[in-house]
């Protein structure tokens with residue numbers, strides 16, 4: 225939990241969800257907002273058991289209350305406005321105001337009840353991915369239950385005997401691609417060996433969103449917004465660990481692509497999958513783990529190498545933001561091969577001509593649906609430095625950091641460094657306008673967890689990318705103090721008692 229606002233949203237997300245719900249569904253709102261189990265918010269007792277709370281940076285934790293012998297949670301499926309990065313607010317569907325939905329943490333053996341209210345304009349159903357529970361609780365619409373109609377509610381209740389990294393998601397396929405997933409952590413009755421000091425979960429998602437359009441095209445197969453916990457780099461919040469901590473990272477993937485997640489500077493072992501803890505005999509050294517669709521992967525390592533280390537999907541297009549053939553006037557001039565064609569071309573369907581013919585151009589296979597039909601004659605010819613400066617000048621809020629580390633206001637004075645003859649080199653440009661000093665936005669994404677990062681770092685941070693910051697004790701304490709200061713309250717998370725160790 226990151227700050228007070230997230231804390232409030234996590235604890236009282238129900239209320240926030242109702243407030244945001246369309247009037248049409250307000251009648252479904254018979255809820256008792258109070259009674260959250262506030263005295264169970266500290267996690268000191270859990271620490272002593274060797275189990276630590278799982279942090280999900282940028283995603284709230286879901287509170288619960290004790291009711292009828294069960295831990296009762298409340299999820300509201302609803303449209304949400306998700307800010308992927310500063311200024312990039314898109315319409316997703318999620319839970320309790322967040323996509324991905326809030327993180328649920330329970331203990332092995334718990335009886336849980338999850339009230340699911342549907343504030344979407346269509347039916348939904350909630351699936352508990354990998355849970356060994358009675359079929360009528362499985363959330364398969366049509367076969368194990370009726371879909372939950374708009375304005376409706378379904379109460380799920382089951383006892384959990386498993387442990388590991390699990391997740392919940394809508395079992396309507398296209399709704400999954402609108403963001404409807406959340407982490408569901410089941411802590412083991414007894415801490416895993418060896419215990420970790422830090423435990424993080426990251427939900428991997430991808431969206432196809434046409435430039436200047438706030439709604440994902442869930443039918444598209446080319447994704448241009450790639451997120452960790454609902455944020456694209458550099459808006460992702462770094463994972464903060466102390467030098468020599470043992471660390472667990474849990475990755476959860478629900479999208480159309482498998483993501484090879486790579487960690488710099490360390491060697492890890494895969495200790496768990498979506499099926500739970502894996503035996504030590506399977507632990508071999510790795511630095512990249514392929515997190516397949518519908519899979520989870522837990523990796524562990526000792527963070528003994530100080531520094532700000534990248535954690536990222538290694539698919540090149542997943543290390544970019546807003547990948548599109550119509551990157552627009554920022555990088556391309558007109559009077560050359562046109563970019564931005566129709567859906568058929570976008571999906572690689574050729575009825576005449578060839579892939580690089582004059583009327584196909586670089587948009588082939590990169591279309592974002594009907595909306596990608598050519599709406600302006602942008603070509604694939606690179607801009608001159610002069611043109612680039614002109615077209616970038618109206619992008620608000622971005623700052624310029626040149627290679628000597630000097631910072632300037634606005635976009636003037638730090639055009640990308642390119643060679644004199646750049647335009648004569650086949651293939652140019654690749655990254656010149658897409659990442660680098662011109663893209664730096666350190667100030668826009670400033671937060672305690674970014675304290676002390678190298679000036680201009682944000683210009684090279686896009687897509688599924690964050691930092692593992694392995695900090696020496698003094699810097700670690702400083703960052704944590706800054707974070708506490710921002711929260712205005714001591715570190716706390718919901719549901720941190722561990723009845724087995726009490």
Ligand SMILES: [Cu+2]
Pocket residue numbers: 450481482483484537538539542688
């Ligand atoms: Cu990827």
